[in-house]
Amino acid sequence: MAVKTVVREGETVDDALRRFKRGVNKSGILYETRKREAFLKPALLRKMKSKFTRRKKW
Numbered sequence: 251m252a253v254k255t256v257v258r259e260g261e262t263v264d265d266a267l268r269r270f271k272r273g274v275n276k277s278g279i280l281y282e283t284r285k286r287e288a289f290l291k292p293a294l295l296r297k298m299k300s301k302f303t304r305r306k307k308w
Contacts, residue, residue, distance in 0.1 A: 253270060253273040253274050253277055253279065255269050255270040255273060
């Protein structure tokens, strides 16, 4: 799943880069790569998930 950005006529590189970053965020590529960066044991994953939901409720 690749994000493709074509620079439009009269568009600055900064604007095109901004559109590219938005596309990467929407596609979830960064989230997926960070998730796959290191292996976590299932028990540790459950513990982290419950800790996050408890913190989120406050």
